[in-house]
Amino acid sequence: MASQDADPESEMPAAAYDERIIDLDFHMNPTEAELVRYVEDPVAREKFETVEFGMAPRKAKWDAAWAVPGGNEGLFTQGRAEVAEDVETVAEYFAIDDPIVNIGLNNTPTQHNPVQKNAIVRAANDFALDRVIPEDLHCLLMVPQWDPEYAVEEICRLGDKDGFVGAYGWFGPFSLLGDPAFDPMFEALVAYDLPLVLHGSLSFWPQDTPVGDGMLTWTEQLGFDWPVHAMLTAVNAVMSGVFDKFPDLQVVLEEGGHWWIPFARYRMDEFYEMHPEDVKLHPRVHELGNERLQRTPSDYLRDNFHVTTQPMAPPERSADFEQMLTQSMAEDMFLYSSDWPHQTLDPATWAFTDRAFDEDLRAAVLHENAAELFGI
Amino acid sequence: MSTHTDDDGYTHVAAADELEPGTGMGVVVDGVEVALFNVDGEFHATSNRCPHQRAPLCKVGERKINGEKCWNETRGGFTDAPAVACPWHLWEIDLETGEHAASGKQIGVFDVKVENGDVLVSI
Numbered sequence: 001m002a003s004q005d006a007d008p009e010s011e012m013p014a015a016a017y018d019e020r021i022i023d024l025d026f027h028m029n030p031t032e033a034e035l036v037r038y039v040e041d042p043v044a045r046e047k048f049e050t051v052e053f054g055m056a057p058r059k060a061k062w063d064a065a066w067a068v069p070g071g072n073e074g075l076f077t078q079g080r081a082e083v084a085e086d087v088e089t090v091a092e093y094f095a096i097d098d099p100i101v102n103i104g105l106n107n108t109p110t111q112h113n114p115v116q117k118n119a120i121v122r123a124a125n126d127f128a129l130d131r132v133i134p135e136d137l138h139c140l141l142m143v144p145q146w147d148p149e150y151a152v153e154e155i156c157r158l159g160d161k162d163g164f165v166g167a168y169g170w171f172g173p174f175s176l177l178g179d180p181a182f183d184p185m186f187e188a189l190v191a192y193d194l195p196l197v198l199h200g201s202l203s204f205w206p207q208d209t210p211v212g213d214g215m216l217t218w219t220e221q222l223g224f225d226w227p228v229h230a231m232l233t234a235v236n237a238v239m240s241g242v243f244d245k246f247p248d249l250q251v252v253l254e255e256g257g258h259w260w261i262p263f264a265r266y267r268m269d270e271f272y273e274m275h276p277e278d279v280k281l282h283p284r285v286h287e288l289g290n291e292r293l294q295r296t297p298s299d300y301l302r303d304n305f306h307v308t309t310q311p312m313a314p315p316e317r318s319a320d321f322e323q324m325l326t327q328s329m330a331e332d333m334f335l336y337s338s339d340w341p342h343q344t345l346d347p348a349t350w351a352f353t354d355r356a357f358d359e360d361l362r363a364a365v366l367h368e369n370a371a372e373l374f375g376i
Numbered sequence: 377m378s379t380h381t382d383d384d385g386y387t388h389v390a391a392a393d394e395l396e397p398g399t400g401m402g403v404v405v406d407g408v409e410v411a412l413f414n415v416d417g418e419f420h421a422t423s424n425r426c427p428h429q430r431a432p433l434c435k436v437g438e439r440k441i442n443g444e445k446c447w448n449e450t451r452g453g454f455t456d457a458p459a460v461a462c463p464w465h466l467w468e469i470d471l472e473t474g475e476h477a478a479s480g481k482q483i484g485v486f487d488v489k490v491e492n493g494d495v496l497v498s499i
Contacts, residue, residue: 008402008409008434009432009434011431011432011435065447069461072447077465077466078440080440081441090441343465344465345464
């Protein structure tokens, strides 16, 4: 077990700097002026340049700042990486060897206009290709999932470029993956060998509903809205036969929590095994001509999904922590994520200071699972 | 950092003018990591590691990367309590008691004195 810390200025336990760490959720935020330069569509670009709220109006009624002492912001608590060099500097602080960068525009799916949304996605991807990937950083390719046809176009345009190691979309109160309209997108992702990484978006529980408007705290909104939608996304994809049609498709649920895995794996199996007759009525399963799912529901969870760790939120007792990691299939499913630069930052201290982690589990969660999944 | 412990059990850890107001400094005294803070000219010392996730409290006040584009230019800070707001998650640790109110967790606080321009800490 590594001891902490001969160097009081060190952000991480000394042993962390000797372990390979791949970070699946590192947000880069180029300035809006910089991104607008990459908008090709002249109509969209003219509006981004002239309309007051620019590229990224916020629709959410809630603000993390209400929940933080002193009203501090949540999005840039650690700073703001605008260029690749910023990413490299920060990654070093936190012992992150391989940050997998996304261009942090997580409120894109909540915007209304598809022309503008598609233009933002294309600009972000071109920025990544032009300014981030040449600096030897791995990136996620943003896919406009609200428009599956355009998503396929974007995957085909850039999916084979070195440096894009996965696709980036969002889970939330949007169309669920069970909709067969997504099948061409899944086909393209499999063809280009791109895992689909779905991050929570800023569209918390559908607002202007009794449930959405009933939540007044950040704990409810970020802490539980996102895991509920992440879990539903997973269960829906399994039960609609997505992975029977696309057995090689890999999905990562990012920032959607992980301690719900034991609940979902046993509950899915229990419900399905007791009530299997409606699955064949799902359009995708019907098209496949299947009577049943081809595997036990929990097998799809282990084989086709990964979840990210931030925030780990470990139990106080190591024995409890170890049991939860086992029940959650952490050695197969967990991928380390920092969420830099947000207030929800989660440096991987727990992997080095808690007895719940042995050498094998630490390696699996911090790099082996991600290295295998993304081929890096 | 060279340290020297006097007869009262105080150890010299820094010159007072080494530490700018609104910042912290990490020192090791008798093998113990200590965070030394300058809060508007008043010096305080606590255990260096936040009780939440072991962040180095001594880095409070460090300038963020591209801080001018953020609401606050520094990582963490100080409140009037006085408390130190952790540079990672802004947990507020009372500098008199070492307590974090919301969790009830607590870290060590140490006596500090300034003599002849030197800061001394008693572990």
